[in-house]
Amino acid sequence: MSATIRHLWTPLSTTPLLWLVVTLAAYAGGRWMQRACGGSPFASPVLIAILIVGTIMVSTGTSYDTYFAGAQFIHFLLGPVTVALAVPLAENFALVRRHISSIGLALLAGSLTSVISGVGIVWLLGGSRSVALSMAPKAVTTPIAMAVSHQIGGVPALTASLAILGGILAAIIGRHMLARFQIDDWRAHGLAAGVAGSGIAAAQVAAIDEIGAAFAALGIGLNGLLTALLVPLLAALWR
Amino acid sequence: MPSAMLILVGCQLVGELLRNAFQFPIPGPVIGMFLLAVILGIRANRTGNDRAPPLLKPTAEGLIANMGLLFVPAGVGIVAEAGVIRREWLPIVVAVAGSTILSLLVTALVMHWTLRTPHTSSPDHQGDAS
Missing domain, CATH: 1.20.5 (Single alpha-helices involved in coiled-coils or other helix-helix interfaces)
Structure with a gap:
């Protein structure tokens, strides 16, 4: 029996097609599980898919290079999706014009807080430089976060995981925490979710309030641009 | 869909070229996003319509809706x-x-x-x- 499986597995395991199918199936499974959990942010399809694929890789002794030979076709689309973020950003330009000073100040303050506190806490607790650099861009939308991390010498895979974890945390606690500080304006909720928790937190706000959704989209796009400008400069100073 | 992909990948390519030519410390796709946002902004200003062109919008929104898959x-x-x-x-x-x-x-x-x-x-x- 196991000989038959090995017979089938050995030639399959090296074709790129197998790992493309595994990745798509794991993500579809993650989506299904999130729906089954009533859309809970805990059941992130990305995290579930990473766990499933990771488990299959480790248990079959597959190297990351072999896996990536198949998965690179999906990975390649990170570039075009980053460019595509211009569409929601441009559609909300009118909102930026109307609240330019509020948005500008809040964005700058929130973005700097995220980068400096992330790097600072890692440094204070004795973490390594590469972990600190991977932490710096983690608040922005994952494709931009990974590109910036790669640029400054962080570990893009670590940054991707941190971005997802931060997004889940922001989605879970954001609304209640801000309500406790008497913040009831959805423009503030939306922008904060977009700046601090990118797509995952933004989706949570977008499901509740339409204005919040527009400001969350703005927060994601503008913080992506600002962080991509700011973090490489700050990283160049910190040598 | 092909023309939308052409716009997206084209902006990314121009972004990468600009990054290499001027040694920008910014990732190429982010420069591409900025370029596309500027182009869409100019277009919205001229036509008085904030909506993105129907040529581009469905593909862009489809990619964004399934962004999670791309991080795996x-x-x-x-x-x-x-x-x-x-x-x-x-x-x-x-x-x-x-x-x-x-x-x-x-x-x-x-x-x-x-x-x-x-x-x-x-x-x-x-x-x-x-």
């Missing part, structure tokens, strides 16, 4: 980083939680305060000595 290949690379995470789990966990909470709060508070502050330049009757 890179995210799986975390398996190779398991050693780092085991060694430095404390700074990693505290920094993710701490900086996410601080950034949420600071962004929302600044937004909240600045939106509530009335514009002093507006011709209200606050200065009247009546």
Whole structure:
């Protein structure tokens, strides 16, 4: 029996097609599980898919290079999706014009807080430089976060995981925490979710309030641009 | 769909070329996003319509709606980083939680305060000595 499986597995395991199918199936499974959990942010399809694929890789002794030979076709689309973020950003330009000073100040303050506190806490607790650099861009939308991390010498895979974890945390606690500080304006909720928790937190706000959704989209796009400008400069100073 | 992909990948290519030519420290796709946003902004200004062209919009929104899938290949690379995470789990966990909470709060508070502050330049009757 196991000989038959090995017979089938050995030639399959090296074709790129197998790992493309595994990745798509794991993500579809993650989506299904999130729906089954009533859309809970805990059941992130990305995290579930990473766990499933990771488990299959480790248990079959597959190297990351072999896996990536198949998965690179999906990975390649990170570039075009980053460019595509211009569409929601441009559609909300009118909102930026109307609240330019509020948005500008809040964005700058929130973005700097995220980068400096992330790097600072890692440094204070004795973490390594590469972990600190991977932490710096983690608040922005994952494709931009990974590109910036790669640029400054962080570990893009670590940054991707941190971005997802931060997004889940922001989605879970954001609304209640801000309500406790008497913040009831959805423009503030939306922008904060977009700046601090990118797509995952933004989706949570977008499901509740339409204005919040527009400001969350703005927060994601503008913080992506600002962080991509700011973090490489700050990283160049910190040598 | 082909023309939308052409626009997206074209902007990315121009972004990469600009990055290489001027040694920008910014990722090529981000430069591409900025270019496309500027082009769409100019177009919206000229036509008076904020909506993105129907040629581009469905593909862009479809990609964004399934963005999570695109992180999986890179995210799986975390398996190779398991050693780092085991060694430095404390700074990693505290920094993710701490900086996410601080950034949420600071962004929302600044937004909240600045939106509530009335514009002093507006011709209200606050200065009247009546």
